[in-house]
Amino acid sequence: MRLLAILAALAFTLQIQAQPRIRPQTFSLPNGLRVILLEDHDRPLVRARLHLSLEREAGVARPGLAPLAMRVLGQSDAGAFRLGDFEQLLAGAGIELAPNLRADGLSWSLLARSRDQDLALGLLADRAFRSIIDPTTLEAERLACWRETERLEASPQSKLRQTLESDWTLQAPTLESLTAVTYEDLLAFFARVLRPDRAVLVLQGDLGQEQAKRLVLLSFGTWTVRPEPAAPTTTIATPAPVTVPGPAAGAPAEARPSQAPATGAILRALAVASEPADLSPEARALLALLLPGDPVLFPAQLRLEGMDLVATLEAEAPGTAAVEASLRERLQALTQRGFTETDLRQARSAWSAGRALVGLHPWALVDEAVAEARERAVSPARMEALTIEALNEALRRWLDPSRLRTGVLADPQAVRASARP
Helix, strand or coil: CHHHHHHHHHHHHHHHHCCCCCCCEEEECCCCCEEEEEECCCCCEEEEEEEEECCCCHHHCCCCHHHHHHHHHHCCEECCECHHHHHHHHHHHCCEEEEEEECCEEEEEEEEEHHHHHHHHHHHHHHHHCEECCHHHHHHHHHHHHHHHHHHHHCHHHHHHHHHCCCCCCCCCCHHHHHHCCHHHHHHHHHHHCCHHHEEEEEEECCCHHHHHHHHHHHHCCCCCCCCCCCCCCCCCCCCCCCCCCCCCCCCHHHCCCCCCCCCCEEEEEEEEECCCCCCHHHHHHHHHHCCCCHHHCCCEEEEECCEEEEEEEEECCCHHHHHHHHHHHHHHHHHHCCCHHHHHHHHHHHHHHHHCHHHCHHHHHHHHHHHHCCCCCCHHHHHHCCHHHHHHHHHHHCCHHHEEEEEEEEHHHHHHHCCC
């Protein structure tokens, strides 16, 4: 809370120092692609973010499909360029093109000098919807994806975290789920996701509106909706969750077999709560400021990861059930106590201070533009109208016991450390 108070005290100074906000200009292509331009001629650079929302259809909701699809795209030929030539063009022009996968969608972020903007946007379009998917690429990336999953064994906490993830997009895949992905599955996934009418393109930097319209039409004007392949006649069963050290993830605590940890062992309990679908952006922004470091949780820690709240608690080993119950009790104590009007005022001031800095960070402007296009941006008017009752109700819904997925694991390094004299 002291940090929030300090940020609130600096809010006025930061708002004076912040540069005037760039007014967005919007337009759309006939194919449905929405474009937002943030014109800024201070530096000869152009940034772009192409965001595509992910669907939540049961037929494709299996772990490993989305990350495997992104890997295959990244290792495929793009447009008229073979993979090696494509990467050489990027490197030769100093163009940065990075994919990203989250529970709410996939995206590509691009950074280029303004003199290379024609080439850069063309290459982005090549990768996004003109990639040539080779079945042999699928087999190579399937193996690479499984090897990456196996490496989680070296980090039990990372594996437990991915297993507790409630969203299929980010769950750790099993060998069975990766093996089950066919070439037709990938084509169907791309047809559902890589659509211009589901995409938002944000451009920021040294280009004007007429120039942006010309470039976008030239690069993305031929993007059309792909026909989806016929559904397979066989039904693929949902694979079982990955086995992790400790209790079975996601099952009720009372139904789990208890471990017999070594004397002096340190257990780490982990709880993951996915964001409620109807949570307001304003409540989410304030909770992200209020929850980390809240004294009611001590010594547990709560942080925001993507669209999840993740809580951790380390304790000596009275038993896995006891450590897990202690973490749940702290979370429920937080929801029962709730926040006060003072907390709300300080969090609003901290949010205002942070918002005043958005204009100083071009990528933050891009993030904000994407959020506004997807109707997930924080509104200052709604932020001011948010009541303490609404904030505490959002907290209770997010940390509802029925939404929590919990697990416990032993920390071998902590065992060794505790055994030292």
